[in-house]
Amino acid sequence: MADELKRFTQTLGESLRERGVSRRGFLKFCTATASMMALPPSMVPAVAAALEQARRPSVIWLSFQECTGCTESLTRSHSPTVESLIFDHISLDYHHTLQAAAGEAAEAAREAAMQENEGKYLVVVDGSIPLANPGFSTIAGVSNLQMLEETVAGAAAVIAVGTCAAFGGLPHAKPNPTGAVAVSDIVHNKPVVNVSGCPPIPTVITGVLAHFLTFGALPELDALGRPMVFFGQSIHDRCYRRPFYDKGLFAESFDDEGARKGWCLYRLGCKGPMTYNACATTKWNQGTSWPVESGHGCLGCSEPNFWDTGGFYNALSIPESDITRSVGVLAAAGVAVGAAAGVLHRSKRANAAAKHEKVTIDDLDKTS
Numbered sequence: 249m250a251d252e253l254k255r256f257t258q259t260l261g262e263s264l265r266e267r268g269v270s271r272r273g274f275l276k277f278c279t280a281t282a283s284m285m286a287l288p289p290s291m292v293p294a295v296a297a298a299l300e301q302a303r304r305p306s307v308i309w310l311s312f313q314e315c316t317g318c319t320e321s322l323t324r325s326h327s328p329t330v331e332s333l334i335f336d337h338i339s340l341d342y343h344h345t346l347q348a349a350a351g352e353a354a355e356a357a358r359e360a361a362m363q364e365n366e367g368k369y370l371v372v373v374d375g376s377i378p379l380a381n382p383g384f385s386t387i388a389g390v391s392n393l394q395m396l397e398e399t400v401a402g403a404a405a406v407i408a409v410g411t412c413a414a415f416g417g418l419p420h421a422k423p424n425p426t427g428a429v430a431v432s433d434i435v436h437n438k439p440v441v442n443v444s445g446c447p448p449i450p451t452v453i454t455g456v457l458a459h460f461l462t463f464g465a466l467p468e469l470d471a472l473g474r475p476m477v478f479f480g481q482s483i484h485d486r487c488y489r490r491p492f493y494d495k496g497l498f499a500e501s502f503d504d505e506g507a508r509k510g511w512c513l514y515r516l517g518c519k520g521p522m523t524y525n526a527c528a529t530t531k532w533n534q535g536t537s538w539p540v541e542s543g544h545g546c547l548g549c550s551e552p553n554f555w556d557t558g559g560f561y562n563a564l565s566i567p568e569s570d571i572t573r574s575v576g577v578l579a580a581a582g583v584a585v586g587a588a589a590g591v592l593h594r595s596k597r598a599n600a601a602a603k604h605e606k607v608t609i610d611d612l613d614k615t616s
Contacts, residue, residue, distance in 0.1 A: 274296070305339065305460065306339045306365040309343040309373075310372070311344050313392070313412060314412050315418075316345060319343070319374065321445075323450075341369075369404060371407070374409045376416050378426035381426070406438050406439065410443070410445060411446045411448075414431070414474075430442075432473060441466050441473060444551070445525060445549055449525070451530055479525055482522070516561055517563055519545065519564065520545070522564070523548040523549075524550065524551070545560075
């Protein structure tokens with residue numbers, strides 16, 4: 249019992265020292281944390297001071313209508329690693345996939361964490377919630393809706409991880425047979441942070457947790473409830489292929505000369521101009537690469553209803569000439585070229601979404 253009490257009252261600094269983490273190692277972690285949250289180097293001492301006194305927050309992770317891809321993404325985090333996140337920085341008290349307990353012991357652990365950390369714990373949710381029939385998805389005989397409402401009642405905040413939890417995702421796609429909804433459609437009396445993506449970037453998941461741990465508050469959010477530090481710019485604005493877009497140089501197939509030269513993939517369905525995420529800067533697999541760098545267009549997976557906006561290989565709006573000339577007036581007025589293109593072709597994009605265009609053999613031919 250004494251060990252359990254110590255676990256809940258220890259500061260992060262005490263916990264790290266107990267595990268043999270040196271002051272130098274601690275400061276390196278603080279530097280990485282500040283960088284991940286787009287803070288200047290001058291903020292490192294403040295981050296270190298905050299983390300030194302911060303208590304490890306209890307985290308309860310609920311998985312509903314999902315594919316476990318978000319957890320798979322979490323396990324590939326490298327800053328911090330999932331091991332250091334769980335054992336050093338937070339207390340992950342309930343997670344279907346990662347916990348050792350099962351059955352009644354697992355549910356007892358969730359209930360204990362809720363009671364012992366009333367008003368202070370974080371709830372992380374991945375997966376949408378079915379409302380058409382509670383029996384579509386249950387855990388230990390409890391419907392997803394009931395478990396969410398029960399667990400959120402005493403939470404400090406909720407983090408909706410992945411597009412299914414943030415916006416409904418694949419289960420919510422037409423015709424939505426389970427009546428799937430997002431976390432924010434149900435939770436209205438607690439702060440909700442949407443970390444969208446299918447799956448979300450692992451360092452974005454841990455970055456949001458690190459921000460809460462450092463400042464005791466949630467990061468600034470955009471209009472869709474996503475952290476501005478990671479979702480504040482479109483992928484198009486940070487894409488290394490952007491100069492080719494501005495010059496009107498586009499790959500017409502995935503194996504033509506333009507593709508080999510690294511030209512823009514917009515005509516092959518890249519949704520980068522309409523998608524906000526940190527893929528182009530944070531990248532995946534310890535910063536190794538990201539979809540566009542590996543030769544595939546962005547699917548727009550961090551945006552609402554991305555499954556219902558037509559074929560993945562159909563461009564929603566196609567520049568018809570050299571974009572730098574077509575939108576010269578708007579660009580001169582200070583509007584970004586990508587945004588200007590969106591203005592010119594917004595009606596085409598809306599029509600494509602309304603028609604719910606399906607993938608055809610011709611679409612698939614473009615990938616060969």
